Amino acid sequence: MKSKIAFFILLIAAGFVFYLGWTQIKIKPGTFGVVQSKIGGINQKAVIPGEFSWNWDFLIPTNAKLTVFDSKPVNKTTKISGNFQSYDLNGNYSDYLNYYFNFSISLSFTPEAVVSLLQENYVSDDEDLHAYLSNVADSLAQMAADYYLRRSMADSSFNPQSVKRDELISAIASYKDFPEIDVTIFALTDFKLPNYNLYNKQKNMISPFESSEESTSDNESDTKDYSSKSTNILGLEL
Numbered sequence: 001m002k003s004k005i006a007f008f009i010l011l012i013a014a015g016f017v018f019y020l021g022w023t024q025i026k027i028k029p030g031t032f033g034v035v036q037s038k039i040g041g042i043n044q045k046a047v048i049p050g051e052f053s054w055n056w057d058f059l060i061p062t063n064a065k066l067t068v069f070d071s072k073p074v075n076k077t078t079k080i081s082g083n084f085q086s087y088d089l090n091g092n093y094s095d096y097l098n099y100y101f102n103f104s105i106s107l108s109f110t111p112e113a114v115v116s117l118l119q120e121n122y123v124s125d126d127e128d129l130h131a132y133l134s135n136v137a138d139s140l141a142q143m144a145a146d147y148y149l150r151r152s153m154a155d156s157s158f159n160p161q162s163v164k165r166d167e168l169i170s171a172i173a174s175y176k177d178f179p180e181i182d183v184t185i186f187a188l189t190d191f192k193l194p195n196y197n198l199y200n201k202q203k204n205m206i207s208p209f210e211s212s213e214e215s216t217s218d219n220e221s222d223t224k225d226y227s228s229k230s231t232n233i234l235g236l237e238l
Contacts, residue, residue, distance in 0.1 A: 020058050020059055022053070022054050023035060023047045023053045023054065023055050023058070023066055024047055024048070024049065024050070024051060024052060024053040026047075026066055026068075027047050027048070027049045027066075027068065028049065028068075029049050030049075030070065030071055030072060031049070031068050031069060031070055031071055032046050032047060032048050032049070032068070032069055032071050032111045032114075033046065033047035033066045033067060033068045033069070034046055034047070034066070034067050034069070034111075034114065034115055034118055035047065035055050035057060035064055035065075035066055036064065036065055036066075036067060036118070037055075037057035037060075037063050037064035037065075038062075038063050038064070039057065039060070039063055040057055040064075042115065042118050042119050043055065043057075043115075044115060045115075046111030046112060046114065046115055047066065048111060067118075067124075067125055067126075068126065069111075069114055069125075069126045069129055070126055070130075071111070073106045073107060073108040073109075073184055074106070074107050074108075074130055074133040074134070074137070075104075075105070075106045075185075076104075076105050076106075076107075076133075076134055076137040077102065077103065077104050077105070077189070078102075078103050078105065078137055078138055078141045079100060079101070079102050079103075080100065080101045080103070080141050080142055080144075080145035081098075081099065081100035081101070082098075082099060082100075083097050083098040083099065083194075084097040084194060097194040097195070097196075098192065098194065099145075099149065099191075099192055099193055099194045100190075100191065100192050101141070101144070101145045101148060101160070101188060101190075101191045102188070102189045102190040102191065103137075103141045103144065103186065103187065103188060103189065104185060104186075104187040104189050105137040105140065105141065105183070105185060105186055105187075106183075106184045106185035106186075107133050107136060107137060107181050107182065107183060107184065108181075108182045108184045109129075109133070109180060109181055109182065110180070110182075113180030113181070114129060114180075116180055117129070117132065117180060133181065136178050136181055139178075140172060140183065140186065143172035144168055144171075144172055144186070144188070147168065147171045147172060148160045148163075148188075148191070148193070149193075149194070151163075152193045152194065152196070153196070156196050156197055158193075160188055160191050160193070161188060161191075163188075165186055165187075168186065169183060169186065
């Protein structure tokens with residue numbers, strides 16, 4: 001009788017120990033977790049729903065915690081806008097070279113990628129992960145905008161919507177700075193390119209005006225300043 005009671009107590013204790021270390025039951029569908037402990041650090045293997053996971057770290061009180069992350073892709077719309085400064089004949093600001101690009105971006109990631117981000121101290125929880133991915137989306141959008149601007153400078157008939165996704169992703173290959181991120185959607189939804197044709201017409205009108213002013217020594221310094229305003233407007237290399 002005593003042996004049966006002892007066995008029963010041992011069975012309960014074993015079940016309790018098993019329950020303490022059983023981590024997958026703490027994870028809901030659509031999420032995953034990463035075990036972090038004071039003794040073992042960050043566990044290399046993420047905790048995935050439906051996959052058996054048991055960690056001894058939880059057997060020591062206050063030693064370990066399970067950080068839960070949402071596994072759904074992060075979607076963001078972002079706008080890149082700006083202008084290359086130009087001036088009309090009267091020295092007033094012109095908006096010919098204003099531009100903007102609206103992007104719809106979706107970024108996905110693997111649990112293993114999040115483990116790496118945790119180890120490199122880029123993120124510490126789900127909120128940090130979403131902020132990090134939001135910054136990645138902004139960086140990719142800026143790279144794409146710079147690419148479109150370079151193309152439009154080289155060819156005034158260039159249409160950004162003619163660029164296929166694979167071509168664009170290849171053009172902004174430095175997105176490999178974020179190897180743990182997969183760009184699942186990268187769409188240009190709206191845009192406005194600088195009007196280089198109007199700017200060039202304006203510049204051609206300015207040139208004779210500047211030439212006539214150069215004959216007057218009193219206005220020589222003013223002419224140089226004005227010329228600087230009208231020509232030094234492009235911040236991108238072809």
